[in-house]
Amino acid sequence: MADSYEIILRLGAATLAGGLIGLDRDLRGKPIGLKTLGLVSLSTATVVLLAVQYADAGKLGDPASRVIQGILTGIGFIGAGVIVRRGDRARVHGLTSAACAFFAAVVGILCGAGQWPIVGTALVMALVLLTFGQRIERGLHRLLGGKDDAHAPENDQSSDAGPHQPGR
Incomplete structure (x- = not known):
């Protein structure tokens, strides 16, 4: 079983890597960002860490593995249900909410x-990540010179704005 330091290192590296990929996507004006891909990477690393720990201990059998696979497949349908595309193809809302559903699973x-x-x-x-991700994303956006209008209120493509939060 991994100790606390190893858990923090593995999950932290995954969160950072996913967040950096999300930042790149955001800087290029794509409808996915730091928080969403940080959560997806954290979620998948967490499940892999569980599988590795159980495999090392000989505890994760086929039935448990199939249950986990079924849960993660099923949650994809719920996540897809909260993603909404508005107007033009560039306005996508609910991606962070979908990533949160995956993480909760x-x-x-x-x-x-x-x-x-x-x-x-x-x-x-x-x-x-959820509390400070948008602030970090916006600060890095200004620093690295991403798409100028990507976070203007009228053009906000934030991946955390869901259908219940129009214009956010």
């Missing part, structure tokens, strides 16, 4: 497996 899997150190670490990282 992963946290549920971890809780069911009793992996409390991974649950705690992943939750802290996700909450930091």
